[in-house]
Amino acid sequence: MVLLSLNGVCKNFAGLQVLRDVTLSVEPGERRAIIGPNGAGKTTLFNIISGELPPSSGNVLLEDRDVTNLTPERMFRLGVARTFQKNSLFLQLTTEENVRLAVQAHQKQGHHWFRPWWSFEAINARTRSVLERGGLWSRRFEPAKNLSYGEQRQLEMAIALAGEPLLLLLDEPTAGMSVTETSSSVATIASLPRSLTLLIIEHDMDTVFALADRITVLDHGQVIADGEPNAVRNDPQVRAVYLGEPV
Amino acid sequence: MADKVIAIAPPTDTAVAQRRPTLSQRWLTGIHPAWLLLIPVLAIVPWATADVFPFGVSLATSILVLSIFTMSLDLLLGYAGLASFGHAAFLGLGAYSAAILSAHLGISNLGIALLAAIAMASAGSLVLGLLALRTSGVYFLMLTLAFAQMLSAVAEKWTPVTGGTNGLPGVKSPELFIPGLTVTRGIPYYWLTLAITILCFFLMHRLINAPFGRTLIGIHQNESRMRAIGYNTRLYKLGAFWVAGVFASVAGVLYAFFNQFISPDDIGFTTSGAAVLMVLLGGEASLIGPIVGTTVYVVLQNVLSSLFTGRWQLILGALFVIFVLFVRGGFVGIWRRMRRGPA
Amino acid sequence: MPQTGCKGSNLACGAMTADFVIVQGLNGVAYGLLLFLLAAGLSLIFGMMDVVNLAHGSFFMLGAYLGYSAARASHNFWLALIVAPVAIGVLGALVELGLLKRLYHRPLLDQVILTFGLSFMAAELVKIVWGSSELVLQPPDIFAGPITILGDTYPVYRLFVIAIGLLIALALWMVERRTRIGAIIRAGVADREMAGGLGVNIGAVFTGVFAFGAALAGFGGVVAGPVLSLFPGMDAQVLINALIVVVVGGMGTLTGAFWGGLLIGVAVTFLTVLVPQIALVLTFLVMGGILLVRPNGLFGMKLR
Numbered sequence: 001m002v003l004l005s006l007n008g009v010c011k012n013f014a015g016l017q018v019l020r021d022v023t024l025s026v027e028p029g030e031r032r033a034i035i036g037p038n039g040a041g042k043t044t045l046f047n048i049i050s051g052e053l054p055p056s057s058g059n060v061l062l063e064d065r066d067v068t069n070l071t072p073e074r075m076f077r078l079g080v081a082r083t084f085q086k087n088s089l090f091l092q093l094t095t096e097e098n099v100r101l102a103v104q105a106h107q108k109q110g111h112h113w114f115r116p117w118w119s120f121e122a123i124n125a126r127t128r129s130v131l132e133r134g135g136l137w138s139r140r141f142e143p144a145k146n147l148s149y150g151e152q153r154q155l156e157m158a159i160a161l162a163g164e165p166l167l168l169l170l171d172e173p174t175a176g177m178s179v180t181e182t183s184s185s186v187a188t189i190a191s192l193p194r195s196l197t198l199l200i201i202e203h204d205m206d207t208v209f210a211l212a213d214r215i216t217v218l219d220h221g222q223v224i225a226d227g228e229p230n231a232v233r234n235d236p237q238v239r240a241v242y243l244g245e246p247v
Numbered sequence: 248m249a250d251k252v253i254a255i256a257p258p259t260d261t262a263v264a265q266r267r268p269t270l271s272q273r274w275l276t277g278i279h280p281a282w283l284l285l286i287p288v289l290a291i292v293p294w295a296t297a298d299v300f301p302f303g304v305s306l307a308t309s310i311l312v313l314s315i316f317t318m319s320l321d322l323l324l325g326y327a328g329l330a331s332f333g334h335a336a337f338l339g340l341g342a343y344s345a346a347i348l349s350a351h352l353g354i355s356n357l358g359i360a361l362l363a364a365i366a367m368a369s370a371g372s373l374v375l376g377l378l379a380l381r382t383s384g385v386y387f388l389m390l391t392l393a394f395a396q397m398l399s400a401v402a403e404k405w406t407p408v409t410g411g412t413n414g415l416p417g418v419k420s421p422e423l424f425i426p427g428l429t430v431t432r433g434i435p436y437y438w439l440t441l442a443i444t445i446l447c448f449f450l451m452h453r454l455i456n457a458p459f460g461r462t463l464i465g466i467h468q469n470e471s472r473m474r475a476i477g478y479n480t481r482l483y484k485l486g487a488f489w490v491a492g493v494f495a496s497v498a499g500v501l502y503a504f505f506n507q508f509i510s511p512d513d514i515g516f517t518t519s520g521a522a523v524l525m526v527l528l529g530g531e532a533s534l535i536g537p538i539v540g541t542t543v544y545v546v547l548q549n550v551l552s553s554l555f556t557g558r559w560q561l562i563l564g565a566l567f568v569i570f571v572l573f574v575r576g577g578f579v580g581i582w583r584r585m586r587r588g589p590a
Numbered sequence: 591m592p593q594t595g596c597k598g599s600n601l602a603c604g605a606m607t608a609d610f611v612i613v614q615g616l617n618g619v620a621y622g623l624l625l626f627l628l629a630a631g632l633s634l635i636f637g638m639m640d641v642v643n644l645a646h647g648s649f650f651m652l653g654a655y656l657g658y659s660a661a662r663a664s665h666n667f668w669l670a671l672i673v674a675p676v677a678i679g680v681l682g683a684l685v686e687l688g689l690l691k692r693l694y695h696r697p698l699l700d701q702v703i704l705t706f707g708l709s710f711m712a713a714e715l716v717k718i719v720w721g722s723s724e725l726v727l728q729p730p731d732i733f734a735g736p737i738t739i740l741g742d743t744y745p746v747y748r749l750f751v752i753a754i755g756l757l758i759a760l761a762l763w764m765v766e767r768r769t770r771i772g773a774i775i776r777a778g779v780a781d782r783e784m785a786g787g788l789g790v791n792i793g794a795v796f797t798g799v800f801a802f803g804a805a806l807a808g809f810g811g812v813v814a815g816p817v818l819s820l821f822p823g824m825d826a827q828v829l830i831n832a833l834i835v836v837v838v839g840g841m842g843t844l845t846g847a848f849w850g851g852l853l854i855g856v857a858v859t860f861l862t863v864l865v866p867q868i869a870l871v872l873t874f875l876v877m878g879g880i881l882l883v884r885p886n887g888l889f890g891m892k893l894r
Contacts, residue, residue, distance in 0.1 A: 072474070072475055073474055073475070073477060073479075076475060076476065076477050077477055088469060088471065088472045088475075089469070089472070090465055090468040090469050090472065091468070091469075092468055093464070093465070093468060097461070100461070101461065101462070101465045101473070101476065102476045104458055104461070104462070105473075105476045105477040105478050106476075106477065109458050110458050110459065110462045110478060110483070111458070111459060112457050112458045112459060113453070113454050113457045113458075113459040113460075114453050114454070114457055115457055115458075116453070116456045116457060117456060117457060117458055117460075117461050120458070159472075159476065162476075163476060163477065324699075330698065330699050330702070332702070378878045378881065378882070381881065381882070381885050382881065382885055384698060385636060385640075385642050385698065385841065386837055386841075386881070386885070386886075386887075388642060388698075388702065389642075389833045389834075389836070389837045390837065390877075390878075390881070392830070392833065393830060393833060393834055393837070393874055393877065394874065396826075396830045396870065397870045397871050397873075397874040400869075400870035400871070401867070401868065401870070401871060404866060404867045404868075404869075405867055515826070516826055516830075517710075520644075520703075520706045520710075523699070523702075523703065523706075524703060524706075524707075527699070527703065558714065558718065560710055560711075560713065560714040561710075561711050561714035561715065561718070563707075563710060564707045564708065564709070564710030564711035564712075564713075564714065565707070565711055566707070567703055567704070567706060567707025567710060568689065568704055568707040568708060568711070570703075571693070571700050571703045571704045571707065572689065572692060572693070572704070
C-alpha cells in the first residue's frame with residue numbers, strides 16, 4: 001500500500017497560485033527527491049504535507065487515512081516528522097539534551113516530576129542510539145550553539161528521527177554545508193533503515209542522484225516530471241527548465 | 248539571559264551509560280552531601296546567638312519564608328520562562344486563608360491552613376493560567392499583574408472577611424497536629440519554617456531535575472519546537488503555574504502565622520515586583536539564586552530602612568535601576584561566569 | 591468618582607433611572623478619556639519600542655503634583671496645564687536617553703524591572719517633596735461650578751475633561767493619519783527594522799515617542815487633578831486601569847486605546863458605584879472575556 005499520496009493539491013496565496021494540481025504517491029521505504037528551481041513551491045508542498053498549511057484544494061492521504069487538515073503536532077504523532085530550512089534547535093542545551101527532549105516526548109515520559117531525568121533507562125538507551133547513528137555521540141555534552149553548522153543540521157535530523165517516524169521530510173538537508181559535511185550527511189541519510197520513508201527537497205544534484213529512488217520535479221507549482229533518476233535526467237522539459245534549452 | 252547555559256552538569260556519564268547512580272545521586276539528585284551539614288548550622292546558629300543578636304531569628308525566618316516564595320517564582324520565571332508579575336496573588340491567597348481561619352474561625356491548625364491555602368491557590372492558578380496562558384510576552388505580564396491587583400482590591404474592599412485596608416490582625420500561633428501543640432513565636436517557629444523550607448526546596452529540586460522540569464526548560468528555550476515534537480506545551484505551562492502557585496501559597500501561610508497579621512499591602516504590586524527582583528538579583532534558573540537574592544534584598548531592606556527611615560524605598564528603587572543596567576544574571580550568573588573562566 | 595445622593599446600595603434606590611445612567615455615564619466617559627491619555631502613550635511606547643513602561647503611572651502622578659505646585663504658585667491653572675506636561679516630557683526624554691536606551695537589546699524583563707524601579711523612586715520622591723496626605727488641585731474658576739442636567743447637578747469641570755479628552759483624541763488621530771510623523775510612527779509600530787532601513791532616525795523617534803507619551807500622561811495628571819485627589823498611591827491605581835485598557839484595546843494602536851479607554855472607563859465607573867466590592871474582579875472578567883475572543887485585544891495587531 002502506498003504510504004503517502006497527494007491528489008490534486010493546489011495552494012493559492014491571495015491570488016498567487018503557488019501549487020497547481022500536484023498529484024504524487026510515495027511507496028513505503030522509498031527515497032523520493034523533490035527538486036525544482038527556486039520558488040517552484042517545494043517548501044510549500046512540505047508545509048502542506050506536515051500540516052503547517054492547509055491546501056486550497058486537494059487532499060493528502062497517509063496510507064489510507066485523510067490527513068489533509070491535521071495540525072503539525074497531530075501529524076508528528078502519526079509519524080510524519082520534518083526538518084526545516086532554518087534550524088530550530090534548543091541552542092542553550094547540550095546536544096544530548098536536545099535529542100533527549102524529543103525521545104522523552106515520543107515515549108510520553110514528560111509528566112514525571114520526582115524521578116531524576118537520568119534514571120529513565122529507556123530514554124537513555126534510545127537517546128544514545130540516535131546520537132550514535134547521527135555521529136553526534138562525541139559531541140553530546142556540547143551546547144548546541146557551539147556545534148558547527150553541519151553538526152547542527154545533523155542534530156536537526158536527529159531530533160526528527162528521535163520520534164521514530166514513518167515518514168521524514170528533509171528540507172534541503174545539505175544546504176550551506178562544506179563538501180566533507182555534505183558527504184557525511186549523505187552517508188548518514190543513506191544509512192537510515194528502509195522502515196523509514198524519505199522525502200527530500202534538494203538543490204545539490206550529486207546528493208539527489210546518490211540518494212533518490214525516484215525524483216519529482218516541480219516548476220511554478222506544477223509537477224513536470226516524475227520517475228526514475230535517469231529518466232528525469234534526460235527529460236527534455238526538465239532540461240529546459242534547468243538548463244534553458246529550447247523544448 | 249543570552250549567555251546562560253541552563254543545562255545542569257550531567258552527573259558524569261550516568262546520563263546515557265548504564266551505571267548505577269550512587270546513593271547520594273539517587274536521593275539528593277546531584278546535591279553534594281556536604282550541603283546537608285548546612286542544616287544543623289542553620290538550625291543552631293540563630294538559636295545560639297539569640298541573646299547577642301535577638302533580631303536574627305526573626306530576620307532568618309522572614310528570609311526563609313520569602314525564599315519559598317521566590318523559589319516558586321523562579322520555577323515560572325527562570326525555568327518555564329513565564330514572566331509573572333502577579334505572583335504575590337498566590338502568597339496572598341495562602342496568607343489570607345490562614346489568617347481568616349485563625350482570626351475569624353479560631354482554627355489555627357497548620358495542616359488545615361495549608362490545605363485551605365493549596366485549595367485556593369489551585370483554583371486561582373487554574374483561573375489565571377487558563378486565561379493568561381493564551382497570551383504571551385507583554386499581554387501575559389499585564390494579565391498576571393491585573394489578576395494580582397484584582398485580588399488585592401478584593402482584600403481591600405471585603406472588609407468583614409479580610410479586614411479591609413487595615414488588614415487582619417489577631418492571627419494566632421499555629422498548631423501542629425493536635426490542638427494545644429502550639430508553635431510559639433521565635434525559635435520554635437523558626438525551626439518549623441526551616442523544616443518546611445527544606446522540604447519545599449527538596450521537592451522543587453526534584454521537580455526541576457525530573458522530566459517535567461526539563462520539559463519546562465525546553466518550552467522556555469523554543470516553544471514551537473517543543474510543540475512540533477509532540478508536547479502539549481499549554482498543559483505543561485499550566486502545570487508549572489499550578490505548582491508555583493501552590494508553593495507560593497505555602498509561603499503565604501507561613502507569612503501570615505509569622506507576622507500574625509496580613510494586609511492588602513503585603514500582597515500587592517510592590518511585593519510581586521520585589522519578588523521578581525529577588526529572583527533576578529540572585530540569578531534565575533537556579534534554586535540557590537532566589538535564596539541568595541532574597542537574603543540580600545531582605546537584609547538590605549532592613550539595613551536601609553533603619554539607616555534612612557522614610558527614604559529607603561528611594562534607594563531601593565535606585566538599586567533596582569542600577570542593578571538592571573549593570574549586572575546580568577544576578578549573583579549566580581556572576582558565579583557561573585567565574586566558574587567557566589575567561590570566556 | 592462621587593455618586594449621586596442615594597445612601598446604601600444604589601440598586602435598592604432604583605438606581606437605573608435615566609439621570610443616574612447619564613451622570614455615571616458622563617463620569618465614565620471622563621474617566622475613560624483620562625485612561626485614554628495614559629493608554630495612548632503606553633500603547634505606542636510598547637508598539638514601537640517593545641517597552642512596557644511601568645513608570646507611566648508615575649508620569650501621570652508627577653504631572654498631577656507638579657501641576658498642583660505650579661497652579662498654587664502662579665494661581666493659574668492654565669499655566670500649570672502647560673508647564674507640567676512639558677516638564678514631564680523633558681523628564682521622559684532624559685529617562686529614555688539616559689537609561690532605557692541601553693536596554694533595547696535585552697529581554698523584556700530587564701526594561702520592566704528598570705521602569706518598575708523608577709516608579710518606586712518616583713513614589714518615594716513624591717512623599718518626600720509633597721508629603722503623604724491627600725492634596726486637592728482646584729479646578730480653574732470658570733469651570734469650578736455645577737451645571738444642571740435633567741434636574742441633576744453635575745460638575746462643569748468634568749465636562750471640560752471630556753471636551754479636552756476628545757480634542758486630544760481628535761488631534762492625535764489627525765496626526766497619526768494625516769501627517770508624516772504619524773506615518774513614521776505607524777511604520778515603526780508595524781515593523782521597526784524596516785522603518786529604520788528607510789532612513790528614519792529610529793533612535794530619535796523612540797526618544798520622541800517616549801517623551802511625548804510621558805508628556806501626555808503628565809497632561810492627563812493635571813487634568814485629572816481636580817477630579818481624582820492627589821496621593822502617593824495614585825500612580826499604581828491608574829496604571830493598572832491603563833494597562834487593562836491597553837490589553838483590551840490592543841497594543842500599538844491609538845484606536846484601541848481610545849475605545850478601550852471608553853469601555854473600561856465606563857465599566858469601572860458603573861461597577862464601582864453599583865457593586866464596589868467586586869468592581870475590579872468584574873473588570874478583570876470583562877478583560878478576560880475580551881481576550882478569550884480576541885487574544886490581541888480589540889484592535890491589536892498580531893504580535894511580532
